Amino acid sequence: MTTNQDAYDRIRAGKVAANLGYSQAQTVSDANRFLDLYYVYDDELDKLVADELMKSSGQYKVLTQSLKGAKKDLEDIIDNIQKIVQTTEAALKIATIFSKIIAII
Amino acid sequence: MLKRLRVLALLAATALAGCASVDATDIQKFGVATAAVAQAARDAGTLNDDMTYTIRLEDHAGRFARGGLRYAFPPPHRDRSRISTAWDVQVAYANALVAYADALTKAAAGVSGTDIGTAVDNLKSAAAKAAPTAFAHPVSSQVANASVIIAKQAISWAAWQQIRAAMQRAQPAIVQGNALLATDFGKMGHAIDERYKDWLMMKQRVLDSIRANGSARERYDAYRAFASEQQTLAKSLALLTSVQGGDEPGYVAVLNKMAAAHKALAEGQQDASTLAEFLAAAQQFQALAQIFAANGDT
Numbered sequence: 001m002t003t004n005q006d007a008y009d010r011i012r013a014g015k016v017a018a019n020l021g022y023s024q025a026q027t028v029s030d031a032n033r034f035l036d037l038y039y040v041y042d043d044e045l046d047k048l049v050a051d052e053l054m055k056s057s058g059q060y061k062v063l064t065q066s067l068k069g070a071k072k073d074l075e076d077i078i079d080n081i082q083k084i085v086q087t088t089e090a091a092l093k094i095a096t097i098f099s100k101i102i103a104i105i
Numbered sequence: 106m107l108k109r110l111r112v113l114a115l116l117a118a119t120a121l122a123g124c125a126s127v128d129a130t131d132i133q134k135f136g137v138a139t140a141a142v143a144q145a146a147r148d149a150g151t152l153n154d155d156m157t158y159t160i161r162l163e164d165h166a167g168r169f170a171r172g173g174l175r176y177a178f179p180p181p182h183r184d185r186s187r188i189s190t191a192w193d194v195q196v197a198y199a200n201a202l203v204a205y206a207d208a209l210t211k212a213a214a215g216v217s218g219t220d221i222g223t224a225v226d227n228l229k230s231a232a233a234k235a236a237p238t239a240f241a242h243p244v245s246s247q248v249a250n251a252s253v254i255i256a257k258q259a260i261s262w263a264a265w266q267q268i269r270a271a272m273q274r275a276q277p278a279i280v281q282g283n284a285l286l287a288t289d290f291g292k293m294g295h296a297i298d299e300r301y302k303d304w305l306m307m308k309q310r311v312l313d314s315i316r317a318n319g320s321a322r323e324r325y326d327a328y329r330a331f332a333s334e335q336q337t338l339a340k341s342l343a344l345l346t347s348v349q350g351g352d353e354p355g356y357v358a359v360l361n362k363m364a365a366a367h368k369a370l371a372e373g374q375q376d377a378s379t380l381a382e383f384l385a386a387a388q389q390f391q392a393l394a395q396i397f398a399a400n401g402d403t
Contacts, residue, residue: 012299019306023313028173035164035174042160042303049296050187056285057194063282067201070275074208077267078215084260088227095230 007048014041129213131380135366136210138387139202142363145356145390146199146286149293149345150192156300158183159338163307170311188296195289198282205275209268216264265373272371279367283360290356294345301342308335344389359386 018041021034161181168174308331315327344355366383369376 008295008299012302015303015306019310023310031171031174035168038164038303042157045296045299046157046187049292050191052292053188053191053195053289056289057191059281059285060194060198063278063285064198064201066278067198067205067275067282070271070278071201071205071208073271073274074205074212074268077212077264077271078208080267081215081260081264085223085227088223092227092230 004048004052008045011041011045011048014044129216131377132213132370133210134384135370135380136206138384138391139206139363141387141391142359143199143203143206145344146290147196149290149297150189150196152342152345153192153293153297153300154183154186154189156297156304156342157186160300160303160307163304163311167307167311170314188293192289192293195286198286202279202282209272212264212268212271216261216268269371269373272367276364276368276371280364283364287357287360290345290360291354294354294356297342298346301338301346304338305335355386355389359383359390362386 015038018034018037021037022031025031025034158181165176165178165180168176169178312327312331316324319327362379362383363386366380369379
């Protein structure tokens with residue numbers, strides 16, 4: 001059950017009526033008219049659901065930004081680990097050079 | 106004194122190892138299952154457009170079969186519905202969820218991988234090169250080895266704390282986002298279910314026509330073919346619609362279990378069942394993604 005159940009019920013009833021009208025139509029123009037009527041109701045359904053979905057768009061935007069922030073935090077952790085590795089590699093290089101100089105002296 | 110230092114070092118290492126209880130494999134599994142959930146959110150918009158197009162195709166085939174009516178050939182273009190356009194916001198959230206889960210997986214792999222070990226080994230080697238005589242003594246060497254273990258554990262522990270802190274900051278967004286998504290899956294499922302009813306109505310119309318005009322063999326073949334189509338379609342819609350019944354739609358349980366599993370991981374709980382329940386439940390979404398992949402829609 002949705003907040004717009006009445007609207008859904010009305011659209012469903014309209015589509016069923018259009019289908020019945022099409023099935024029982026005696027002329028081509030009547031059949032075409034009922035087919036067109038089906039699409040009027042279908043368009044209404046499209047708009048109704050789209051409007052319902054749009055109601056929470058503001059909240060989604062905030063939550064999406066929040067998740068992007070958390071992602072950035074995690075990427076920073078990965079970066080920090082890489083920085084630690086790079087720093088220790090540099091320290092090792094300096095120590096190696098230093099030990100060679102000591103050996104020469 | 107040195108003996109006491111070694112004992113303390115081993116105790117500290119053991120304690121820190123205990124703190125780093127979150128298993129990177131668990132986080133990776135969580136990431137994969139979360140990606141499947143997010144993919145289902147992306148597929149839902151496509152599913153609605155698929156249904157809309159299927160109905161148009163069916164409609165024009167029916168018009169052609171009846172004769173005398175306007176029909177389009179080639180069939181009408183597949184348009185993007187207003188529902189799918191509105192659904193872009195949900196897709197953006199789903200994409201952010203996937204990106205977050207991916208970063209989580211990489212961070213967990215980074216902490217549990219070889220990088221930290223390499224860094225600490227580099228430091229030990231650098232110290233040994235800078236002061237070789239100090240490291241020559243066997244006791245000093247043992248203390249140094251114990252220190253390396255502590256340093257690795259300490260850096261890992263600190264990184265895990267940061268990962269958990271990031272997860273705890275994300276938890277409210279996941280709880281609220283999943284609740285919204287559950288509601289909106291319901292709305293989308295309703296729209297898709299409505300179109301499924303339309304499709305059934307149109308198929309019934311054609312069946313009635315074949316029954317009135319076709320031979321016994323044609324009637325039989327048409328019934329069997331339509332029944333097969335209906336079963337395939339119902340299967341692909343089952344997750345998002347109430348086509349196959351059930352008290353609570355499957356996606357609600359999956360989204361709830363996902364939030365619970367994320368919370369357990371964020372808090373470092375040794376709760377294997379919460380994650381296992383989510384992984385098992387997420388398979389429904391993975392099955393949906395496979396149907397889409399098989400149909401070439403994704």
